[in-house]
Amino acid sequence: MSDDAVIAATESEPDWQRLHPATLALAVVELGPRSLQFLPAVAALGFTGNWVWIVPAVGAFLLISLGAAWFQWLRFRFLVGADEVVIESGVFSRQHRTIPFDRIQDVSIEQGLVSRALGIAKVGFETGAGGKENDASLDAIALDAAQALRTTIRAHRSDEVAATATAADAPEALPATEDRLLFAMGPRQLLLAGLFNFSLAALAVVGAGMQFFDGLLPFDFNVFNPRDWIDIAEDYGLDQWVIAHRWVAGVGAAISLLFIGFASGIATMFFANWDFRLTREPRALRRTRGLTTRTDVAVPVKRVQAAILVTGWFRQRFGWHELRLQSLASDGGKENDHQVVPFAKLDVIDPVLDEVAIRRPDAGQSWQRSHGIVALGGMIGAVGATTGGLVAVSFGQDLGWFGPALGLLIGAGSLFGARFHRWADLGEQVAIRRGAWKPKTTLLPHASVQSVDLKSDFILRPLGLATLVFGVPGGSSLGAHEIPAIPLAAAQDLRTRILAARARS
Amino acid sequence: MTDIPAHPTDPFDAEAINATEGLDPVDPAYAQVLRIATALNLIPLAIGASVFDALLIRHIGGPYGLITAAAWVIAAIVIVSFPSRRVSRWGYKIGEGQLRVARGWLFRTDTIVPFVRVQHIDVGQGPIERWFGLSHLIVHTSGTHNSTVTLPGLHADLAAAMRETIRRHIQTDFA
Numbered sequence: 001m002s003d004d005a006v007i008a009a010t011e012s013e014p015d016w017q018r019l020h021p022a023t024l025a026l027a028v029v030e031l032g033p034r035s036l037q038f039l040p041a042v043a044a045l046g047f048t049g050n051w052v053w054i055v056p057a058v059g060a061f062l063l064i065s066l067g068a069a070w071f072q073w074l075r076f077r078f079l080v081g082a083d084e085v086v087i088e089s090g091v092f093s094r095q096h097r098t099i100p101f102d103r104i105q106d107v108s109i110e111q112g113l114v115s116r117a118l119g120i121a122k123v124g125f126e127t128g129a130g131g132k133e134n135d136a137s138l139d140a141i142a143l144d145a146a147q148a149l150r151t152t153i154r155a156h157r158s159d160e161v162a163a164t165a166t167a168a169d170a171p172e173a174l175p176a177t178e179d180r181l182l183f184a185m186g187p188r189q190l191l192l193a194g195l196f197n198f199s200l201a202a203l204a205v206v207g208a209g210m211q212f213f214d215g216l217l218p219f220d221f222n223v224f225n226p227r228d229w230i231d232i233a234e235d236y237g238l239d240q241w242v243i244a245h246r247w248v249a250g251v252g253a254a255i256s257l258l259f260i261g262f263a264s265g266i267a268t269m270f271f272a273n274w275d276f277r278l279t280r281e282p283r284a285l286r287r288t289r290g291l292t293t294r295t296d297v298a299v300p301v302k303r304v305q306a307a308i309l310v311t312g313w314f315r316q317r318f319g320w321h322e323l324r325l326q327s328l329a330s331d332g333g334k335e336n337d338h339q340v341v342p343f344a345k346l347d348v349i350d351p352v353l354d355e356v357a358i359r360r361p362d363a364g365q366s367w368q369r370s371h372g373i374v375a376l377g378g379m380i381g382a383v384g385a386t387t388g389g390l391v392a393v394s395f396g397q398d399l400g401w402f403g404p405a406l407g408l409l410i411g412a413g414s415l416f417g418a419r420f421h422r423w424a425d426l427g428e429q430v431a432i433r434r435g436a437w438k439p440k441t442t443l444l445p446h447a448s449v450q451s452v453d454l455k456s457d458f459i460l461r462p463l464g465l466a467t468l469v470f471g472v473p474g475g476s477s478l479g480a481h482e483i484p485a486i487p488l489a490a491a492q493d494l495r496t497r498i499l500a501a502r503a504r505s
Numbered sequence: 506m507t508d509i510p511a512h513p514t515d516p517f518d519a520e521a522i523n524a525t526e527g528l529d530p531v532d533p534a535y536a537q538v539l540r541i542a543t544a545l546n547l548i549p550l551a552i553g554a555s556v557f558d559a560l561l562i563r564h565i566g567g568p569y570g571l572i573t574a575a576a577w578v579i580a581a582i583v584i585v586s587f588p589s590r591r592v593s594r595w596g597y598k599i600g601e602g603q604l605r606v607a608r609g610w611l612f613r614t615d616t617i618v619p620f621v622r623v624q625h626i627d628v629g630q631g632p633i634e635r636w637f638g639l640s641h642l643i644v645h646t647s648g649t650h651n652s653t654v655t656l657p658g659l660h661a662d663l664a665a666a667m668r669e670t671i672r673r674h675i676q677t678d679f680a
Contacts, residue, residue, distance in 0.1 A: 450622040450648035454615040461613075471648025480650040499603060499619055 016077040016088075020141045022118040027069035029114050031062065078138060080149060083156060085125065087136055099125055099136055106284055106298035107150040111143070113292045121146045126298075154281075182285070182352055183341055185276035193273070193343035194266030196315045273342050280355055285325075287340055299338050303327045304356040305448040305474050306481065308337065309349070309441040316439060319345045323352060326474050337474070358443050361424055361431050370421035371465050371485040378414020382407040413437075423483045425494060428501070430470075432483055444481055446501035448472050454491055466491040470498075526615070528596030528607055534637045535595075535658025539588035541633050547580040597656050599667060602674060604644060606656045616654055620674035622646050628664045640664035644671070 038061050045054050071091050079086040085099045108124040115121055120140040141149075185193070274291035284298040306326040315321075323341035341349055346360070353360055389403010422433040429445040451471035460466060468491050469482040483491070554576035563569045594613075598605040604623075607615040627643040634640060634657075641657040642664050659667065 450646040451616055451618040451650075451654065453650075454617075455613065456615075457612040469650060471646055471650045471652070473647040495617065499617055 016079050018077055019073060020120045022120050023140050024073055025118060026114060031065055097136055101153050101156045104153055105300055107153050109146050109296040111294045115140055119143050180280040182280050183278040185273055190269055190273060194269035197265030197269050198261045278340055285340060299325055299327045301356055305472050307353060307358045307443040311439050313437055321346060321349055323349050361426055365424050367422035367424045372418050374421050374484045375414040375418035378410055382411035421484060442481055446498045449498050452495050454495060464488050528598050531595045531658030532639055532660050535639060536589040536592040538633050538637055538639060539591060540584055543588060544584045551576040551580045606654055618644055618646055618654055620671050623671055623675055626668050626671055628668050642667055
């Protein structure tokens, strides 16, 4: 099968097609990580002294894997008909699947590093059927064929006859003329976003790695160890001065810590969001991004259930926010909601919110607060940490003093954070705000709510409080939508109003 | 189903909760179902405790018999007294276009599902439930939180009738 046969995809004549031959090359690449499974067998051979068999065994493993990949490729064929995609797969047990274009919510195109070098792309059909395994994918076909296929299906969906089947050969050039660019990120913005993306988590990873690989590093230098900084100084004859001014070593360690934090923040931002583009298409918001792995995801506008605005205590002062949309069709297991704007000011975010018909509460909005009892969980944790620490101290373990210190921090943090649980009813949607360290605002249209729980327990009931929990389609990685500890009457009133709303079509 | 006079609001009177919130109680026979289910869970545990007592505590010369007695007494109390309390705290109401299910007291959850939002409905019947002629109704929504709402302890005919009621609403609203 040559590329030309694959490109001829969009003709209606029934001719079966195979995946791009480069898929086999992809299989070879994937063998790398997979051969790890083979390591125990190699180890077993080694331990039993059968050294001679290792090379033939590895060879056989590779051969069988490649053979299996080749057979799978041979037995996989697909057909793009006038109004449906038919996929047949399986070596021994054949699987025949028909997907009508009408049922395809959207076509996603994903390219990994190797795929980009080979000019192929994985095409996923989002059918909205529950579960990832129910969605079909073609892994992989030529990029231009993939884009032609997408254009065909989209044209069918939006009832446009002019299907520009041969459009677009570069991944950046998006087909279809009426697409409107809503948001894009250039290198400057990425750099700025990366600076705010300063992460202490990366520090922990690097620190742990340094400890772990201490003996393996080609250079004997641990940035976290002030002693190493003194050693450096020694090389330059500065040791006397440094020992006299020990703080210099500490400053050196601190600076490198900061550097790693910033560098990792900038690097993750660049890798994830390189050439970020959010465009408005007839039915969906389309997002393309990524440096090594480029993803191309569409969020159908009608399927958007809620919007979540995330910011940080520091970036908030500069007006930077992140916008996520919770959608019925989630793409992949890792991401339950779609980050549609990673880093922007509110005046840029507002037009995007307009597209999905969600309104942001203005500055004059009056918010209602949750009761301070929401700090109780944190307080119990704080008391636990304190008593645990004190018990350890009483047994003569000095490290136990961490307990009370940690308890004090947790207690203060939860008391402080409790003041940031707020909510407001905006008529057609509820706004829920929480978090002091990482404030996030959930904008939940009444019409998205599938069910409402009114919860109370032995602590909330005597206080006349209740917690509202909303069942909303499409999971959010940021947790369930709930308004904790509000007066019972207000909760019942809000519940009645939300349930009166009509379904979001 | 049965009419319960409105009790004065005594938070420790279990039936008052349903009455004040305007909910219907589930079938009292559900207590028997729960009791048997609890017994099936607890009796093996109690037997396990007795065996542990006989084998280990006697072996190391501890106070033999204490654990066995405690296990059986606790199991008996839980089996005899808890199920009827738990049952009295379940309540439901088929309202205008919505199903309301409430459960629990220490941690009380009061769920409302509009019929329009129901994806599909199950009526299930376990072997113990069949014995008492009961069924449970499971309502599926597309929400991630609360994707299934279960209402146990319904008379089999009532469960089927409720299913039909909800199903009619699904049809009329999406037609």
